[in-house]
Amino acid sequence: MMEKFEKLNGIVMPLDRPNVDTDAIIPKQFLKSIKRSGFGPNLFDEWRYLDQGEPGMDNSKRPVNPDFVLNQPRYQGAQILLARENFGCGSSREHAPWALQDYGFRVIIAPSFADIFYNNCFKNGILPIVLDAELVETLFAEVEANEGYRLDVDLEAQTITKPDGEVIHFEVDAFRKHRLLEGLDDIGLTLAHADEIRAYEEKRRKTAPWLFQ
Amino acid sequence: MSAKTLYDKLWDDHVVRDNGDGTALLYIDRQLVHEVTSPQAFEGLRLAGRKPWRVEANLATPDHNVPTTDRDSGVEGIADPVSRLQVQTLDENCRIFGITEFKMNDIRQGIVHVIGPEEGATLPGMTVVCGDSHTSTHGAFGALAFGIGTSEVEHVLATQCLVQKKSLAMFIEVDGKVQPGVTAKDLILAIIGHIGTAGGTGYAIEFGGEAIRALSMEGRMTLCNMAIEAGARAGMVAVDDKTIDYVKGRPFSPREEYRDQAVAYWQTLHSDTDAQFDKVVRLDASTIRPQVTWGTSPEMVIDIDSRIPDPAREPDEVKREGMNKALAYMGLEANMPISEVRPDKVFIGSCTNSRIEDLRAAAEVVKGRKVADNIKLAMVVPGSGLVKKQAEEEGLDRIFIEAGFEWRLPGCSMCLAMNADRLEPGERCASTSNRNFEGRQGQGGRTHLVSPAMAAAAAVTGHFIDINKL
Numbered sequence: 313m314m315e316k317f318e319k320l321n322g323i324v325m326p327l328d329r330p331n332v333d334t335d336a337i338i339p340k341q342f343l344k345s346i347k348r349s350g351f352g353p354n355l356f357d358e359w360r361y362l363d364q365g366e367p368g369m370d371n372s373k374r375p376v377n378p379d380f381v382l383n384q385p386r387y388q389g390a391q392i393l394l395a396r397e398n399f400g401c402g403s404s405r406e407h408a409p410w411a412l413q414d415y416g417f418r419v420i421i422a423p424s425f426a427d428i429f430y431n432n433c434f435k436n437g438i439l440p441i442v443l444d445a446e447l448v449e450t451l452f453a454e455v456e457a458n459e460g461y462r463l464d465v466d467l468e469a470q471t472i473t474k475p476d477g478e479v480i481h482f483e484v485d486a487f488r489k490h491r492l493l494e495g496l497d498d499i500g501l502t503l504a505h506a507d508e509i510r511a512y513e514e515k516r517r518k519t520a521p522w523l524f525q
Numbered sequence: 526m527s528a529k530t531l532y533d534k535l536w537d538d539h540v541v542r543d544n545g546d547g548t549a550l551l552y553i554d555r556q557l558v559h560e561v562t563s564p565q566a567f568e569g570l571r572l573a574g575r576k577p578w579r580v581e582a583n584l585a586t587p588d589h590n591v592p593t594t595d596r597d598s599g600v601e602g603i604a605d606p607v608s609r610l611q612v613q614t615l616d617e618n619c620r621i622f623g624i625t626e627f628k629m630n631d632i633r634q635g636i637v638h639v640i641g642p643e644e645g646a647t648l649p650g651m652t653v654v655c656g657d658s659h660t661s662t663h664g665a666f667g668a669l670a671f672g673i674g675t676s677e678v679e680h681v682l683a684t685q686c687l688v689q690k691k692s693l694a695m696f697i698e699v700d701g702k703v704q705p706g707v708t709a710k711d712l713i714l715a716i717i718g719h720i721g722t723a724g725g726t727g728y729a730i731e732f733g734g735e736a737i738r739a740l741s742m743e744g745r746m747t748l749c750n751m752a753i754e755a756g757a758r759a760g761m762v763a764v765d766d767k768t769i770d771y772v773k774g775r776p777f778s779p780r781e782e783y784r785d786q787a788v789a790y791w792q793t794l795h796s797d798t799d800a801q802f803d804k805v806v807r808l809d810a811s812t813i814r815p816q817v818t819w820g821t822s823p824e825m826v827i828d829i830d831s832r833i834p835d836p837a838r839e840p841d842e843v844k845r846e847g848m849n850k851a852l853a854y855m856g857l858e859a860n861m862p863i864s865e866v867r868p869d870k871v872f873i874g875s876c877t878n879s880r881i882e883d884l885r886a887a888a889e890v891v892k893g894r895k896v897a898d899n900i901k902l903a904m905v906v907p908g909s910g911l912v913k914k915q916a917e918e919e920g921l922d923r924i925f926i927e928a929g930f931e932w933r934l935p936g937c938s939m940c941l942a943m944n945a946d947r948l949e950p951g952e953r954c955a956s957t958s959n960r961n962f963e964g965r966q967g968q969g970g971r972t973h974l975v976s977p978a979m980a981a982a983a984a985v986t987g988h989f990i991d992i993n994k995l
Contacts, residue, residue: 330847331722331822335962340943344590344607346564346614348675358964364950365968367607396843398723401756402962403941404658405562406674424723427692427758428658432674485690487546498676499575502684505542505550509578509686512541512552522779522787523554523651 315437316495320418321464322391325381326455332395333402334429338411342367351407352414356382386459394451395422399440400429409436419465421472423448434488437495439467441482467493528797530694531763532729535669535794539652541686551689554651556681557637558585558624560615561943562656566679567618577622578685584646584777585619585626587612588636589943593906593933596630608944622682635909635935638662638876642746643909645775649764649791654681659876659959661752664761665745666768667794669729671758692758693727693803696796698734701810706992708886709744710878710957710976712736713751714816718826720806725757728804731796732762736810742771743882750877751959754823763795817863817989818961818974820851825961827863829979829991835859854963855971856951864989866973868955870948871896871903871984872966873977874933875940878957879908881915883977887957888921890981890995896929897987904931904946906938928985942967955983 342354344367353371360382362375376383393412399422400408409432412420418438423445425433433440443451454474455461464473467489472480491498502509517524529537541550563585570576577583590608600616603609612629619626627633633640638659641647653663653670656678663670677687697716717724730752732745740748745762752760762768769788772778779787796802814828825848827834836848836859852859857866873879873887884907896903905925907913913935916922922932939946940958948954948970957980958965961972975983978992986995 328846329850330843333822333960333962335941335960335965339964339968340941343561343943344605344611346568346611348565348568358968398726398756401722402658402960404656404660404672404674406565406656406676409674424726426723426756427726428672428674428753432676435674435676485547487544487548487688487690490546498688499573499680499683502550502680502686502688506684508542508550509552509684513579513685516552520650520787520790522648522783525780525783 314435314491314495314497317418317437317439317467317492319466320391321462322419323387323389324392324394324455324461324463325387325390326394326452327381328396328452330396331398331401334400334405334408335402337400337408338405339365341365343405343407348410349414351411352416355411355415356380389416391416392419392421392463392465393417394448394455395420397423397445399425401426404428406432406435409433409438413438421448421451434492437492439465439492441472443480443482447480528800530796530800530802531667531731531761531794532669532694535650535652536691538650539669544688548688548690550686551652552686553654553681554582555646555653556583556678557641557653557655557660558583559589559637559655559657560587560611561589562675563618563678564611564614565675566682567622569679570682575683577624577682580623582685583624583682584641585615585624586634586637586640587615587629589937589941591629591936592944593936593938593946596934600629604945632910632914635912636876636879636937638750639879639908639912642666643775643911645772645778648772648778649768649794654687658753659750661758661760662746662750662876664749664752664759665742666772667761667764667791669759669761672753692729695725695728695730695757695804695806696802697730697732697806697808699732699736699808699810700734701736703736703810703813706815706978707813708976708978709740709747711813711816712810713748714818714823714826714974715813716808717751717755717823719808720755722754722822722824723756725752725755728757729759729761730755730757732760737762738765741882742767743880746880747877751823754959764791815976815979815992817979819855819857819863820848821854821961821963822851823959823961823974825851829864829989831863833857833859833861833863867899867953867988868973868983869899869901869952870954871900871980872939872954872956872958873904873980874906874908874938875958876908877959878977879906879912881912883957884912884916884921887977887981888924890978890992891928891930891985892924894928894985896984899987900984902931903929903984904933904939906933907935909935930984939966941965955980955989
């Protein structure tokens with residue numbers, strides 16, 4: 313069962329660099345886990361800590377980088393990540409949305425996302441929102457100028473409401489919206505079409521038998 | 526019937542049903558499985574009490590975590606207990622679910638994107654997926670191949686299908702003839718430099734034109750491998766005689782009785798002459814020089830004769846800041862000739878450049894020369910056990926070893942440093958891999974992406990150099 317997303321009012325954390333890749337979101341040494349959870353403490357590990365992170369370390373005892381946004385007191389408890397273009401590029405590792413989700417992020421706003429990462433977010437109850445670059449720029453300025461800056465995100469209405477009451481509309485594919493709102497089990501939905509999959513295979517077995525040899 | 530692109534044809538032939546909401550249920554012919562992105566998918570199957578839909582459509586091998594030095598004690602001998610558990614988990618899952626696996630000490634083991642084509646498990650006209658972004662590699666065969674996340678790995682295991690929204694179609698035409706020393710790696714780096722790392726986002730890219738047609742199948746794999754570095758999940762090249770010759774007689778290739786039928790179908794796998802693309806990009810191959818990346822994104826790439834760009838000349842503020850951060854991370858100064866940059870390590874390998882032709886190209890440069898004094902480690906990691914065997918039969922291993930290279934066992938190795946092969950903080954590497962992201966090859970490590978011949982040239986001279994000036 314997928315995690316649902318409906319509405320959220322949360323603190324916004326700005327991450328002001330373009331092309332944030334999934335290696336930066338969750339470095340490779342943590343991908344050795346065979347579990348789906350527990351990646352949050354190593355989210356942005358190389359930027360967040362001053363030492364070299366390895367699996368199994370007690371993260372609470374590691375020296376933190378005070379300059380990195382995630383460690384700044386004003387952004388503690390943030391659930392909305394404000395990012396720059398091409399966020400989530402690189403590897404297809406679903407560990408990246410797992411780490412963001414485990415840390416507490418439920419919404420990511422950026423001018424653009426890498427395709428695989430974007431798709432992976434929806435599988436994990438995270439809503440990635442694409443906004444116009446100028447709007448993102450405005451949000452960066454407002455977040456940095458106002459401590460405790462929050463946004464109100466409503467997936468059903470496809471709106472973001474700013475503290476000053478301004479409402480921003482965002483686009484999302486209808487099928488993705490539906491699945492996220494309902495927290496639907498993708499595999500169960502597909503298996504409801506098992507007869508059609510079998511019919512396709514029968515047809516294909518005749519036209520391309522070498523694929524079934 | 527209206528004219529179709531190659532992508533249209535591949536898509537249409539795999540639609541199980543149109544969901545009526547902008548998506549289709551797409552049939553997947555082949556799934557490649559490795560140890561890093563599969564354990565949670567198998568666990569999901571177990572928890573839901575589901576079985577693989579068509580077990581023989583899957584092929585597995587461990588590649589990311591395996592050691593490249595010593596495997597005499599088998600999986601038990603993997604020093605890192607977390608890596609060992611992941612490889613053991615793959616073995617166990619494949620055993621329980623009945624999936625064919627080339628285990629660590631099987632000669633057919635290797636990087637998934639090397640062994641798929643090598644075994645004929647990747648064929649023209651197939652849909653190929655893997656929990657790995659470099660699955661785009663397989664598009665070289667006129668296949669629709671793309672990387673997926675672990676939830677989708679589970680989805681394919683359970684249903685043999687994926688719910689997909691069709692991408693836009695881009696055609697990248699590279700016409701003209703390449704200059705000496707310019708390889709598929711240089712073409713794709715130049716393309717990424719031209720369209721940017723997000724230039725292909727939302728698109729499936731077809732590569733064509735004289736320079737692409739002239740590439741060998743291995744060159745086309747290198748090209749399509751890095752389509753994802755341009756933001757495109759899928760890259761592809763139309764089928765021609767080279768494609769058909771390459772797949773002939775491999776273990777998973779069509780049996781003799783089906784061969785003519787298969788070839789007749791494969792010959793239709795090209796874009797129709799008047800097919801429409803959403804975007805067309807044209808490059809002139811004759812203007813492309815050997816490439817070297819200078820920064821922390823594959824689009825930060827320049828010709829070997831160039832100087833490192835100056836952020837002061839970049840008008841866009843976000844880009845300028847990105848360039849400043851990259852220069853600081855890389856420990857480089859603006860305006861410095863890239864040929865003065867001196868690596869500490871050289872890595873020849875990865876799903877981009879670890880096939881036999883790559884090793885031959887590097888060996889040709891290395892032959893009769895020695896690794897320069899400033900190079901602490903130069904290593905060659907063949908893409909598979911079979912590539913390694915062939916290279917050894919050709920004597921390439923001896924050329925490398927005599928020059929001072931280490932000759933390793935197959936796997937992903939220092940491309941992403943999940944095993945013991947990595948850069949130390951501040952170390953600089955000439956690498957034939959695909960990503961120069963911060964920390965990719967080890968925390969604090971600095972990566973310069975180049976072709977195998979350029980990496981070999983850097984190893985023997987101690988700095989980046991135009992392969993033609995060696």
